[in-house]
Amino acid sequence: MNLYLLLFVISLLCLGLQFEPMHSLSVWDRSAIIDGQWWRILTGNFTHTNYTHLGMNLAGLWIISSIFSPSSKSLLLTLVVCSIAVGIGNFASDMTLYVGLSGALHGLFAYGALKEALHGRQSSWLLVAGLVGKILWEQFVGASETTSAMIGARVAIESHLAGAISGLLLGYGESIVRRQSADKKNA
Numbered sequence: 001m002n003l004y005l006l007l008f009v010i011s012l013l014c015l016g017l018q019f020e021p022m023h024s025l026s027v028w029d030r031s032a033i034i035d036g037q038w039w040r041i042l043t044g045n046f047t048h049t050n051y052t053h054l055g056m057n058l059a060g061l062w063i064i065s066s067i068f069s070p071s072s073k074s075l076l077l078t079l080v081v082c083s084i085a086v087g088i089g090n091f092a093s094d095m096t097l098y099v100g101l102s103g104a105l106h107g108l109f110a111y112g113a114l115k116e117a118l119h120g121r122q123s124s125w126l127l128v129a130g131l132v133g134k135i136l137w138e139q140f141v142g143a144s145e146t147t148s149a150m151i152g153a154r155v156a157i158e159s160h161l162a163g164a165i166s167g168l169l170l171g172y173g174e175s176i177v178r179r180q181s182a183d184k185k186n187a
Contacts (some may be wrong), residue, residue: 001072002072003065003069003070003071003072003075005072006072006075007012007061007062007065007075010023010046010061010079011058011061011062012162013046014047014048014054014057014101015053015054016041016182017043017046017047017048018047018048018051018054019075022047023047024042025043026039026040026044026046026047026099027040027043027044027098027099028040028041028043028044028045028090028095028098028099029046029079029089029096029097030043030091030096030097030127034096040061040087041084041087041088042080042083042084042087042101043089044087044090044098044100045083045086045099045100045101045103045104046083046101047099047100047172047180048094048099048100048101048151048184049099049100049151049152049153050151050152051150052150052151053099053150053151053152053153054102055167056100056102056147056150056151057100057102058101059116060101060102060105061101061105063107063110064105064109066109067112068108068112068113068115068116069169070112075108078107078108078111078167078170078174079104079107079108081166081170082103082104082106082107082108082111082163082166082167082170083101083103083104083107085107085158085162085163085165085166086103086104086107086162086163086166088162089103089158089159089161089162089163089165089166090156090158090159090162092158092162093158095158098156099153099161100151100156102155102156102159102160102163103156103159103160103162103163104161105163106131106135106159106161106162106163106167106168107162107163107164107166107170108163109127109130109131110128110163110165110166110168110171111167111168111170111171112166112167113127113131113171114128114167114168114169114171114172114175115174115175117173118171118175120173131164132164134160135157135160135161135164137159138155138157138161139157139161142157143155143157154168169171
């Protein structure tokens with residue numbers, strides 16, 4: 001599948017989840033998940049508080065995809081893995097409801113930047129450092145009040161942290177597997 005076609009499909013999915021009853025059935029809701037509605041671990045990432053929130057997250061998705069140019073398969077796999085990691089990671093917080101793609105976007109960015117850095121693109125270490133700095137800032141200082149006002153909700157910095165960690169682990173894990181495969185071929 002073409003990368004831009006996949007991005008378009010993801011964008012349509014997110015848009016479709018803004019409408020009822022899909023929105024209510026998709027929100028990450030702690031008690032609903034505990035009661036057996038496991039799909040919300042994933043789907044909460046793809047619905048949003050409002051159209052500004054949706055637009056900001058979709059712009060981020062398209063921009064990150066343009067920066068790192070992943071294959072469609074890589075984008076889809078990384079997005080799903082990071083979304084699930086965010087959905088599970090939210091249980092480590094006191095959050096009861098969550099919507100938005102930003103946690104998974106932090107994972108996509110972390111994965112892309114670390115993958116480039118580990119493949120020798122030295123300037124990408126600056127991207128990794130910038131992301132780590134942003135995450136630390138959010139954890140110790142807090143998120144932007146302007147962003148909170150635009151999306152009509154508290155910025156879920158716990159989700160940003162979970163997404164970034166999952167993306168870094170995925171990128172590092174992939175690097176180890178590739179290195180081991182190369183070592184076996186050379187042995």
